[in-house]
Amino acid sequence: MRVGFIGAGRMGAPMVRRLADAGHQVRALGRDDEKRAAVAALGAEPVDSPRAAVTDAEVTIICVFTDDQVLALCPDLIDEVPEGSVLVLHTTGSPRTAEALAERGAARRVAIIDAPVSGGPHDIAAGTVTVFAGGDEDAVSRAREVLTAYADPVLHVGPVGSGQRVKLVNNALFAAQIGAVAEGVRLGDRLGIDEATLLSALTHGSAASRALGGIAATGSAEAFIARVGEFIGKDVAVVRRTVSELDGDLGRLEGLLDSALK
Known part of the structure; x- marks a missing residue:
């Protein structure tokens, strides 16, 4: 699948590597030359803007550190991702954030999944990190092929906000x-x-x-x-x-x- 990725840091980097190794077409944000080189070394296509990362993405993955970063990034990003795509939030934060973004996404048929993880980088690298996914059943099903590149199990725990x-x-x-x-x-x-x-x-x-x-x-x-x-x-x-x-x-x-x- 075509995957846009924002947040290829401590947790995100092993996700990007496993996605690329699984055969997904990954575009990942790198904000400077050093970070773009690191993204390329993971097997993904490095890009220099969030918009470039999500162009044509079937699934967009957000793995930033704080809820405030999600709030700063995602409202505008929802207007950039393709209609009918899925946006996955791995950041641990407020369920209210996920619910508000889901309302915004509904206008453009962009499904939001709040999917915080339990485990560390070593679990992601092994493909055994746990994902608690909140969202529409169809959206979770569409994202599952991507998520299972690095997560096992992927647990659908209810509607948007339930994962958080x-x-x-x-x-x-x-x-x-x-x-x-x-x-x-x-x-x-x-x-x-x-x-x-x-x-x-x-x-x-x-x-x-x-x-x-x-x-x-x-x-x-x-x-x-x-x-x-x-x-x-x-x-x-x-x-x-x-x-x-x-x-x-x-x-x-x-x-x-x-x-x-x-």
């Missing part, structure tokens, strides 16, 4: 699990248990989780939080802001989210 809602719950729980492990390490310290010994033992017990496994592999809760703090902090901020926008609250998760950021 599921991802926000996922992120809240993951951050809470990190916070719970950090509190467990503090308890172990008070009980006189060495942290490395404790973490290694817990990975074999009923307390095992992906968060615990990542912390144990890193060596300590403090080191893990320092390594992923920027991304966890962003996700927690988005969770809190979005829950507030939706007139909800985090309940007992709130304190654990604080522990994940210490």
Whole structure:
């Protein structure tokens, strides 16, 4: 398929490579010579503007870092993508953003899918990142051939905005699990248990989780939080802001989210 791609950075670059390797015709934005050279090395056609990236695209993929970047880019981009095409939003953000863009897209028969991912660049490179897709069933079906180049599973979780809602719950729980492990390490310290010994033992017990496994592999809760703090902090901020926008609250998760950021 013809794919336009904007956001070939830390997460987007392995997506572009896998799309190109799968035989898709990919045009990807590179804003300077160095970035365009990097795009070409991934197997895609480098272009110097968002408009050039989406020309003739059947599916356009947006993988920028923040919801604000999506809001700055996508309203005008919807007017540039071909009628009848699909625009996929991989950025984790507010479901209200996806819903507003879907309303704008409807006038030009441009389907919007909010499709945040769960996993990192290594999962994308392996083709095993998880996608939570919110949107019309037909649109998700049309985009699936593209998404499955780097994602497995691709889960259709409901209408537009549902992907973001599921991802926000996922992120809240993951951050809470990190916070719970950090509190467990503090308890172990008070009980006189060495942290490395404790973490290694817990990975074999009923307390095992992906968060615990990542912390144990890193060596300590403090080191893990320092390594992923920027991304966890962003996700927690988005969770809190979005829950507030939706007139909800985090309940007992709130304190654990604080522990994940210490």
